[in-house]
Amino acid sequence: MNNPARRRALVRGGSLAATLWVGALLAGRLVAGEREDRVIEIEAKRFEYTPNEIRVKRGGAVTLAFRSIDFVHGFSLPDLGVRADLVPGRVTEVRIKAKEAGKFLFLCDNFCGDRHEEMNGMLIVEA
Amino acid sequence: MDRRDFLSLAAVGGGAVFVASLPGCGSLAGTDKSAGTDFYFVQLSDIHWGYKGPANPEAMVTLGKAVATVNALDIQPDFIVFTGDLTHTTDDPGERRRRMNEFKSIVADLKVSNIRFMPGEHDASLDRGMAFKEIFGATHYRFDHKGVHFLALDNVSDPGTKLGDEQLAWMGEELDKLDKAAPLVVLAHRPLFDLVPKWDWATRDGARALALLQPFQKVTVFYGHIHQEHHHMTGHIAHHSAKSLIFPLPAPGSQDKPTPVLWDPAMPYRGLGFREVDANPAAASYVINEFPVLRT
Numbered sequence: 001m002n003n004p005a006r007r008r009a010l011v012r013g014g015s016l017a018a019t020l021w022v023g024a025l026l027a028g029r030l031v032a033g034e035r036e037d038r039v040i041e042i043e044a045k046r047f048e049y050t051p052n053e054i055r056v057k058r059g060g061a062v063t064l065a066f067r068s069i070d071f072v073h074g075f076s077l078p079d080l081g082v083r084a085d086l087v088p089g090r091v092t093e094v095r096i097k098a099k100e101a102g103k104f105l106f107l108c109d110n111f112c113g114d115r116h117e118e119m120n121g122m123l124i125v126e127a
Numbered sequence: 128m129d130r131r132d133f134l135s136l137a138a139v140g141g142g143a144v145f146v147a148s149l150p151g152c153g154s155l156a157g158t159d160k161s162a163g164t165d166f167y168f169v170q171l172s173d174i175h176w177g178y179k180g181p182a183n184p185e186a187m188v189t190l191g192k193a194v195a196t197v198n199a200l201d202i203q204p205d206f207i208v209f210t211g212d213l214t215h216t217t218d219d220p221g222e223r224r225r226r227m228n229e230f231k232s233i234v235a236d237l238k239v240s241n242i243r244f245m246p247g248e249h250d251a252s253l254d255r256g257m258a259f260k261e262i263f264g265a266t267h268y269r270f271d272h273k274g275v276h277f278l279a280l281d282n283v284s285d286p287g288t289k290l291g292d293e294q295l296a297w298m299g300e301e302l303d304k305l306d307k308a309a310p311l312v313v314l315a316h317r318p319l320f321d322l323v324p325k326w327d328w329a330t331r332d333g334a335r336a337l338a339l340l341q342p343f344q345k346v347t348v349f350y351g352h353i354h355q356e357h358h359h360m361t362g363h364i365a366h367h368s369a370k371s372l373i374f375p376l377p378a379p380g381s382q383d384k385p386t387p388v389l390w391d392p393a394m395p396y397r398g399l400g401f402r403e404v405d406a407n408p409a410a411a412s413y414v415i416n417e418f419p420v421l422r423t
């Protein structure tokens with residue numbers, strides 16, 4: 001993928017404990033007028049994400065916290081130029097800023113087995 | 128009768144597509160006496176041997192019927208290339224090999240013995256091409272045929288479905304040996320350009336391969352993966368995807384998700400097929416003829 005308009009995503013990996021720490025730090029740094037990111041936990045396992053539909057308000061930011069159960073699945077949201085490898089045994093966080101309203105398909109882009117093609121979900125950005 | 132005249136008379140599987148015509152004589156690859164002679168090859172793709180599901184209730188016989196249709200062509204091709212997903216994937220290494228060996232024994236009935244096999248992610252991603260290499264050989268390679276250079280790339284053995292640094296280095300070295308004006312055909316399973324990335328119709332580092340190909344004046348890519356005929360240009364490089372022999376997929380980006388097109392009992396094998404590619408090396412031109420599974 002070579003998207004020149006690629007936007008940067010904040011992609012972090014670490015243990016669940018580390019993720020909670022990061023969450024606490026983020027909360028501690030909040031200043032007036034700044035909204036805290038919503039964190040949505042998503043489980044990735046062959047061949048689905050749970051949940052597989054994410055709703056966010058336009059202009060809002062959301063942190064997706066992935067736990068992969070059984071494979072180094074991928075998370076790719078090409079319309080926003082975001083991707084990450086989801087390594088089992090740790091939490092991978094992907095921060096998304098939803099600038100435009102619409103429906104954006106995301107998918108596993110690491111081939112993971114016979115129903116790999118069905119492993120996808122939808123980010124719905126509401127106006 | 129000239130091969131191209133023959134094709135224009137014999138094409139029944141759909142219209143011929145004249146895909147490239149560059150004026151003048153290019154410098155042809157190789158020094159053998161046949162260099163520059165017209166020839167044709169057949170591309171078959173995305174067979175998914177071992178698939179069981181409603182999208183193709185005839186999965187057990189589709190490949191055999193296609194083999195019979197190829198064998199019935201009046202003039203046999205110089206060679207046949209399978210551009211990946213020969214088998215449907217499985218977690219069981221023994222079952223994977225069983226499917227590959229069954230596939231191999233069915234296509235052994237082809238009259239043409241010069242067959243080039245390439246992997247798709249269903250064949251190679253889960254074991255990084257190990258079973259494929261045992262049964263079919265290398266996953267990427269170069270060969271020359273009658274003045275045309277062919278480069279078969281592997282964008283599937285890496286589970287991230289990319290070519291990878293090592294293969295890109297090899298590709299660069301191979302390309303360095305070639306005349307930039309000679310006709311070059313690239314074969315791959317997945318599109319090398321971003322066709323529909325949200326449908327996984329892309330190669331993560333495909334842009335690096337296209338950058339290596341950029342200095343070559345006459346490049347044509349034939350690929351599979353998207354289970355339908357599709358034609359696209361990236362700059363001067365032409366990309367042509369082939370039909371599948373298992374189930375068709377929807378037109379690029381035409382719906383939310385790339386779910387298989389439903390099987391129609393009234394029109395079995397609809398949207399499936401294979402293609403002939405009629406090469407004119409001197410002009411670096413290729414005429415594509417699409418054929419259905421069954422020719423009636």
Ligand SMILES: [Cu+2]
Binds near residue numbers: 071073111116
């Ligand atoms: Cu997956």
